Amino acid sequence: MQEYACSTKCTWCDGCGDYGIWTALKRALVELNLRPWQVLLCFDVGCHGNGADKLKGYRFHGLHGRVIPFAAGAALANPGVPVIAFGGDGASFSEGIGHLVHGVRSNYPLTFVLHNNANYGLTTGQASALTWQNHSMNSSPNGIPERTLQSMDFIFSLAPTFVARGFSGNIPHMVEILKAAIEHRGFAFIDILQACPTFNHFATHEFLLEHVFDVREEEGYDPSDFERARATAADTSRRIAIGVLYQNEDIPDFYEQLVSRREKRTVSVEEVELREVTDLMTEFL
Amino acid sequence: MSRISLKIVGAQGQGINSIGEIVAKGLKRTGYCVFGYREYMSLIKGGHSSYQIDVSNEQIWSSERTIDVLVTVNHHGLAQNFREVKANGVIVHNVSDWEWSEKDVQHAKEKNITAISLPVEEILKALQARSIFGNMILTAFLWGLLGVDQQLLKNLVKEEFGEKGEDVLQKNFACIDAALAILTSVAAIPKSQRSDFRIAAAVRGSNHSVSVSLPKPESAWKDHLLVTGSQAMGLGIVHAGCRLYASYPMTPSSPLLTYIADKQNKTGMVVKQAEDEITAVQMMSGAMFMGTRALTATSGGGFDLMTETISLNGLIENPAVVVLAQRPGPATGLPTWTAQGDLLLAAGSSHGEFPRLVLAVSDSQDSFDLIPEAFNYAEEFQIPVIVLTDKQVMEALWTQRSFDLTKAELRRGKLVMDPKELKKLKSTDRYDPDAGDGVSKRWLPGSDSETFCAQGDEHDAEGNVDESSANATAQMEKRMRKFKKLKDVLPEPEVFGNENANVLVVSWGSNKGVILDAVAAIRKSQNVVYLHYTYLWPLKTEKFEKLAKTAKRKILIECNYQGQLGMLLKQEAGIDFDERILKYDGRPFFYDELQNLLLKANS
Numbered sequence: 001m002q003e004y005a006c007s008t009k010c011t012w013c014d015g016c017g018d019y020g021i022w023t024a025l026k027r028a029l030v031e032l033n034l035r036p037w038q039v040l041l042c043f044d045v046g047c048h049g050n051g052a053d054k055l056k057g058y059r060f061h062g063l064h065g066r067v068i069p070f071a072a073g074a075a076l077a078n079p080g081v082p083v084i085a086f087g088g089d090g091a092s093f094s095e096g097i098g099h100l101v102h103g104v105r106s107n108y109p110l111t112f113v114l115h116n117n118a119n120y121g122l123t124t125g126q127a128s129a130l131t132w133q134n135h136s137m138n139s140s141p142n143g144i145p146e147r148t149l150q151s152m153d154f155i156f157s158l159a160p161t162f163v164a165r166g167f168s169g170n171i172p173h174m175v176e177i178l179k180a181a182i183e184h185r186g187f188a189f190i191d192i193l194q195a196c197p198t199f200n201h202f203a204t205h206e207f208l209l210e211h212v213f214d215v216r217e218e219e220g221y222d223p224s225d226f227e228r229a230r231a232t233a234a235d236t237s238r239r240i241a242i243g244v245l246y247q248n249e250d251i252p253d254f255y256e257q258l259v260s261r262r263e264k265r266t267v268s269v270e271e272v273e274l275r276e277v278t279d280l281m282t283e284f285l
Numbered sequence: 286m287s288r289i290s291l292k293i294v295g296a297q298g299q300g301i302n303s304i305g306e307i308v309a310k311g312l313k314r315t316g317y318c319v320f321g322y323r324e325y326m327s328l329i330k331g332g333h334s335s336y337q338i339d340v341s342n343e344q345i346w347s348s349e350r351t352i353d354v355l356v357t358v359n360h361h362g363l364a365q366n367f368r369e370v371k372a373n374g375v376i377v378h379n380v381s382d383w384e385w386s387e388k389d390v391q392h393a394k395e396k397n398i399t400a401i402s403l404p405v406e407e408i409l410k411a412l413q414a415r416s417i418f419g420n421m422i423l424t425a426f427l428w429g430l431l432g433v434d435q436q437l438l439k440n441l442v443k444e445e446f447g448e449k450g451e452d453v454l455q456k457n458f459a460c461i462d463a464a465l466a467i468l469t470s471v472a473a474i475p476k477s478q479r480s481d482f483r484i485a486a487a488v489r490g491s492n493h494s495v496s497v498s499l500p501k502p503e504s505a506w507k508d509h510l511l512v513t514g515s516q517a518m519g520l521g522i523v524h525a526g527c528r529l530y531a532s533y534p535m536t537p538s539s540p541l542l543t544y545i546a547d548k549q550n551k552t553g554m555v556v557k558q559a560e561d562e563i564t565a566v567q568m569m570s571g572a573m574f575m576g577t578r579a580l581t582a583t584s585g586g587g588f589d590l591m592t593e594t595i596s597l598n599g600l601i602e603n604p605a606v607v608v609l610a611q612r613p614g615p616a617t618g619l620p621t622w623t624a625q626g627d628l629l630l631a632a633g634s635s636h637g638e639f640p641r642l643v644l645a646v647s648d649s650q651d652s653f654d655l656i657p658e659a660f661n662y663a664e665e666f667q668i669p670v671i672v673l674t675d676k677q678v679m680e681a682l683w684t685q686r687s688f689d690l691t692k693a694e695l696r697r698g699k700l701v702m703d704p705k706e707l708k709k710l711k712s713t714d715r716y717d718p719d720a721g722d723g724v725s726k727r728w729l730p731g732s733d734s735e736t737f738c739a740q741g742d743e744h745d746a747e748g749n750v751d752e753s754s755a756n757a758t759a760q761m762e763k764r765m766r767k768f769k770k771l772k773d774v775l776p777e778p779e780v781f782g783n784e785n786a787n788v789l790v791v792s793w794g795s796n797k798g799v800i801l802d803a804v805a806a807i808r809k810s811q812n813v814v815y816l817h818y819t820y821l822w823p824l825k826t827e828k829f830e831k832l833a834k835t836a837k838r839k840i841l842i843e844c845n846y847q848g849q850l851g852m853l854l855k856q857e858a859g860i861d862f863d864e865r866i867l868k869y870d871g872r873p874f875f876y877d878e879l880q881n882l883l884l885k886a887n888s
Contacts, residue, residue: 058730073571268528268577284510
């Protein structure tokens with residue numbers, strides 16, 4: 001854990017769920033025997049993104065909403081380096097929702113962690129697409145006129161190969177699902193519900209603590225059962241399931257689907273050299 | 286210089302391109318330099334499109350507006366392109382029931398123009414061939430008119446259509462024979478032909494009135510390549526060691542995506558047809574960051590979407606290469622036409638201030654040569670590089686010498702890959718504000734070394750967010766020092782002609798070819814020196830200032846409304862042009878047109 005520590009002081013609010021996620025991330029990497037120089041952590045813009053300089057590892061802090069395609073490009077250039085991307089609900093369900101859709105359907109070999117506090121924290125508390133209706137937020141004092149996006153059902157509609165949900169208040173549990181996600185073949189989506197004591201007064205830490213339950217406690221729960229997973233994930237009316245809700249390791253990831261890369265023993269970063277094109281010229285004679 | 290122009294017109298979907306490609310290739314293999322120019326519309330079937338081939342035994346890089354031979358597969362060509370035909374020109378068509386107007390007949394008589402109506406329907410019926418074979422009849426007739434070897438055509442047809450099976454092949458050959466038979470026998474032309482035109486059996490040596498005379502072939506051209514600018518650039522991209530290509534289709538950059546995608550199994554490249562341009566440019570950026578060479582290509586509208594990401598690469602000092610294939614804007618504009626309207630966009634886009642390189646290709650040769658250089662500068666300076674091209678370069682058909690594969694260099698700048706050197710690195714080396722020339726060391730994720738953050742906020746030397754005044758100043762100055770160094774190392778623009786000439790012409794991009802052709806043509810009456818810019822930003826003006834001093838007349842030639850290179854030269858060197866030849870109708874400058882404009886500009 002010490003290897004990942006750095007001296008930059010955290011700037012999150014007291015009680016912010018990011019502390020839990022940040023801790024769980026470092027622990028998961030350590031338990032997977034991944035040294036800081038062996039990983040690439042990609043952050044979007046938001047409170048979560050302010051974690052980019054609060055730990056070690058090769059890191060990237062990019063443009064708002066655009067972390068997934070950058071991470072995907074990096075992962076495809078060198079599938080030997082685990083790539084973990086992070087985004088808030090603003091980045092992922094508004095600005096960058098298109099990238100999320102295509103990231104899941106492309107099944108890129110990367111992990112995506114959603115820092116889900118149902119608001120735009122860093123810009124001081126506007127509603128996100130995941131904010132509940134009938135709650136007054138910054139810039140929507142009457143509550144939002146839109147309907148809340150059903151995020152889990154939406155994700156399942158994209159035929160994901162790995163869906164997990166976590167809670168920022170349960171670090172050991174988050175460590176487990178992070179590890180499972182990083183080891184997953186393909187795009188691993190983790191929705192981490194986190195408290196935002198400053199701006200989110202509906203899904204508070206207490207609320208989440210009361211409502212989450214480990215899906216392994218449910219009788220006969222089978223994470224390979226897509227329909228059941230979808231229903232379980234989407235139904236948060238009484239309680240909220242956390243854990244690895246769905247996983248399918250039989251689907252090839254995007255890189256494996258590339259016919260051009262089969263038989264390759266090297267990765268793209270090892271292949272940068274001037275190349276012979278005499279053969280390619282012959283069709284133009 | 287002896288050159289002729291052939292133009293094939295018809296609706297999209299009628300096979301114009303197939304005819305054009307075969308004829309162009311056949312002529313090249315016979316020993317001619319051909320230059321192909323296509324016009325088409327933003328639709329799939331219908332409209333009116335053209336495939337023009339200019340032919341010479343000497344180097345040519347341009348198209349004429351007036352035509353020696355017009356081949357049209359429908360009546361629209363007869364209506365719309367008739368007046369483009371030169372005196373003594375020939376029209377070949379298949380519209381048996383066409384009625385020429387009195388005016389047209391008079392015009393044709395005055396200009397000694399011949400129209401030949403081929404009985405395509407009759408031939409197809411006799412051969413029991415479907416209408417799609419009609420184009421082969423026209424092609425073969427044109428072939429015969431030019432006096433090109435029949436066997437060469439049959440070989441080409443075999444190459445192009447061989448995989449469609451023996452029956453199809455034999456049908457094609459039968460059509461060819463039938464078409465060529467017409468040429469050798471005037472009697473074969475049905476009486477339904479009007480006697481207003483002189484019907485010519487254009488056989489070499491025959492004493493009939495019209496033939497199309499090609500200059501003598503020059504065998505050196507036979508081994509040249511016939512490539513579009515897209516294909517040339519695609520070859521350059523592969524040659525440069527680019528391993529990942531991400532792009533969203535947008536005319537005129539789409540054929541480049543198609544080419545790269547078609548070759549991916551051979552080259553082993555990772556190819557992603559992205560869901561939008563922001564994805565494409567971000568994926569290229571991530572791949573470059575991880576340490577491979579990656580590229581994206583688009584046109585103006587797509588580039589607009591990429592500008593924030595270019596700003597990102599500027600701040601995190603990540604090498605990036607974006608090809609901007611221009612077409613007329615604004616907005617959707619003229620999707621299938623050409624322009625040079627995005628120079629200022631390329632040079633000035635993206636919020637904030639940071640160094641970038643803008644360069645422009647002008648033909649198939651530098652479409653190939655400049656890609657390795659684009660990557661080299663991107664990696665050496667850790668900056669975004671924008672490669673400008675346009676529909677004219679990308680879609681023209683160029684007769685190109687086989688690319689010299691020994692010329693390119695691979696330069697990766699201060700990239701540290703050696704394990705021993707990596708161990709010595711400190712995280713603060715990555716964005717060290719005191720780095721010489723502003724270029725600090727760079728190393729890749731996965732390297733056993735200290736780590737850093739490629740930070741999109743203003744940052745300190747290791748990528749921690751730092752909002753202090755001192756840091757903001759130091760980092761801005763570090764990055765902008767790169768701009769100064771880049772300007773120092775870039776080559777000056779190229780000079781064609783005598784530096785002491787009276788008339789100085791300045792331009793960039795696709796105008797190069799037509800300017801060289803036009804200047805050569807008017808050489809006897811005009812002494813012109815042409816200054817050609819490849820590197821556009823940073824902009825070097827030393828050569829320009831020197832030539833501007835001695836020239837009596839300074840002429841700017843551009844395919845945009847504002848004279849954008851002229852604006853940059855005025856900004857950087859304080860020098861105005863006497864004359865600006867500006868075209869912004871979606872068409873390139875034509876060989877004959879530009880000669881007239883140059884003569885007028887100097888009068």
